[in-house]
Amino acid sequence: MVELKTDASIDAMYETGQVVAQALTAVRKAADVGVSLLELDEAAREVLDAAGATSPFLGYRPTFAPTPFPAVICASVNDAIVHGIPTGYRLRDGDLVSIDCGAQRGGWAGDSAISFVVGRARPADVHLIETAERALAAGIEAAVVGNRMGDIAHAIGTVCRGAGYGIMEDYGGHGIGRRMHEDPPVPNEGRPGRGMPLRHGMVLAIEPMLIAGGGDAYRTDPDGWTLRTTDGSRAAHTEHTVAITEAGPRVLTARD
Numbered sequence: 633m634v635e636l637k638t639d640a641s642i643d644a645m646y647e648t649g650q651v652v653a654q655a656l657t658a659v660r661k662a663a664d665v666g667v668s669l670l671e672l673d674e675a676a677r678e679v680l681d682a683a684g685a686t687s688p689f690l691g692y693r694p695t696f697a698p699t700p701f702p703a704v705i706c707a708s709v710n711d712a713i714v715h716g717i718p719t720g721y722r723l724r725d726g727d728l729v730s731i732d733c734g735a736q737r738g739g740w741a742g743d744s745a746i747s748f749v750v751g752r753a754r755p756a757d758v759h760l761i762e763t764a765e766r767a768l769a770a771g772i773e774a775a776v777v778g779n780r781m782g783d784i785a786h787a788i789g790t791v792c793r794g795a796g797y798g799i800m801e802d803y804g805g806h807g808i809g810r811r812m813h814e815d816p817p818v819p820n821e822g823r824p825g826r827g828m829p830l831r832h833g834m835v836l837a838i839e840p841m842l843i844a845g846g847g848d849a850y851r852t853d854p855d856g857w858t859l860r861t862t863d864g865s866r867a868a869h870t871e872h873t874v875a876i877t878e879a880g881p882r883v884l885t886a887r888d
């Protein structure tokens with residue numbers, strides 16, 4: 633069931649979304665060659681703690697997971713697409729890092745992700761990340777009253793496929809509200825004009841996950857969490873929590 637949020641609820645979700653935005657900004661600032669993924673997790677924890685927020689990631693255990701998630705961010709490096717567990721791994725020159733972060737505060741959840749390179753970036757990685765950002769922007773632009781879910785999916789998929797990239801199969805965005813994962817699913821590829829009509833008060837986490845090699849397949853690490861490309865190519869992930877309103881899409885996790 634899709635829960636439509638009131639304007640007051642959307643305002644409250646914006647406050648939570650801004651905590652996520654600040655956490656990602658802090659992680660981005662802390663990330664550098666030689667910095668460990670655990671240190672990035674710590675940077676995000678400090679922001680959540682200072683804001684009086686908790687993490688919907690920490691302790692999260694969906695049915696597929698062998699263990700509760702141990703961190704407040706997912707840190708996925710190079711061929712890791714999503715759900716990477718922060719470890720003592722120290723970032724190397726040219727690593728492509730995807731950071732996903734969530735927050736829970738005042739009864740509302742927020743969810744957002746960024747990809748970036750530490751040190752000297754390969755042109756191919758810059759293009760992949762820019763395409764992921766364009767795909768997210770296209771999805772957000774299509775998140776308007778009068779459109780349907782398929783319009784968001786089609787907008788994202790068109791940007792990704794147009795650049796020759798793969799789209800991670802089986803995974804996509806989701807509704808978000810009191811809980812991080814709510815109905816409806818938000819696919820990253822689809823047919824325009826199809827699916828659920830978009831209405832004022834729907835809040836969606838829109839999140840393209842791109843695979844540089846062009847295939848859509850992924851595999852799971854022995855840790856049961858980290859999802860990687862099967863061809864060893866790199867991946868990028870971008871995400872915003874977005875409210876659909878009569879005045880247009882409102883990005884609740886927008887960063888300065």
Ligand code: MG
Pocket residue numbers: 732733734743744745871
């Ligand atoms: Mg996320």
Ligand code: MG
Pocket residue numbers: 743744805806837839871
């Ligand atoms: Mg999400």
